[in-house]
Amino acid sequence: MNRRRLRPLYLIGIALNAVAFTYAVTNGTWLYAGAFAVVAGYLVVRLRMVSADG
Numbered sequence: 863m864n865r866r867r868l869r870p871l872y873l874i875g876i877a878l879n880a881v882a883f884t885y886a887v888t889n890g891t892w893l894y895a896g897a898f899a900v901v902a903g904y905l906v907v908r909l910r911m912v913s914a915d916g
Contacts, residue, residue, distance in 0.1 A: 865912050872909040876902055 863871075879902035886895035 868912050869909065872905050872912065875905045876909070879905065 879898045883895050883898040883902065886892075886898055
């Protein structure tokens with residue numbers, strides 16, 4: 863995939879993880895919330911790497 867296609871996928875992934883994180887925090891499942899935060903952080907780093915290349 864090229865960079866132009868990857869950027870929206872990363873943004874969608876970050877948004878979905880943010881929603882899942884909020885839902886997990888609301889329900890008090892902190893282990894899941896932590897996992898969603900780590901995945902969202904990873905996606906942000908990858909998005910910045912893809913954006914910096916182009």
